[in-house]
Amino acid sequence: MRILLVEDDDMIGQAVQEALESNAYAVDWVQDGARALDAISEVPYDCALLDLGLPKVDGIKVLEYWRSQKIKTPVIILTARDELPDRVLGLDKGADDYIVKPFEMQELLARLRAVTRRLLGDNADSIMTYGCLSLNPLKHEVYIKTGRGNMEIELTAREFALLETLMMRPGAVFSRDALEQRIYSWNDEIESNAVEYIIYSLRRKIGASFIKNVRGVGWKVNKIDDPTLVSSDGGAKD
Secondary structure (H helix, E strand, O other), rough: EEEEEEEOOOOHHHHHHHHOOOOOOOOEEEEHHHHHHHHHHOOOOOEEEEEOOOOOOOHHHHHHHHOOOOOOEEEEEEEEOOOOOHHHHHHHHHOOOEEEEEOOHHHHHHHHHHHHHHHHHHOOOOOOOOOOEEEEOOOOEEEEEOEEEEEEEEOHHHHHHHHHHHHHHOOEEEOHHHHHHHHHHOOOOOOOOOOHHHHHHHHEEEEEHHHEEOOOEEEEEEOOOOOOHHHOOOOOOO
């Protein structure tokens, strides 16, 4: 998932960015309200984390502008403004949640999961299942159901992010550009074949049959319903 972080404090911004990236999120960080006004429309963000006390344009004005432009990206306000009228104002202006500084990173991650889960309409435990393949965003776990039971697969953060993107819309085809937008941030250096390499590595771990290439279009997660057709190494049997 890709997150827009709008925070002018260097220490808080860096801490939040590092925490999110260590949990397989791609993060774009801007430090003033003027830059935030249009940043959210540049790529399809899954959520925005918005400070209120921003230079140039106040966070409430930013939020008002986003909603006036019909931008439906979920927004979590992160602010030191802890008075009840401030919280009510932020929620009334269109925020999906409101966290008062200082906060624990685990709480932020939990609130972020809750907001994006509501958007996707996932069930309460947030586990994504498509045939024999299951992904748990909360625990960062991937399982494959085989004829011998569930097998856990160890993935890197970027492999997990790519698979999660595919699992969010099972059966939908994602182009290379669409996958890059979901798993990389502005500051990442992206090699021309980076997505192909991640998919190659992912297929080696979960089995090539679980990710299907649609020639000239992109990739999608492939549904395998019968666990007896999945071999002990995760691949589908012939």
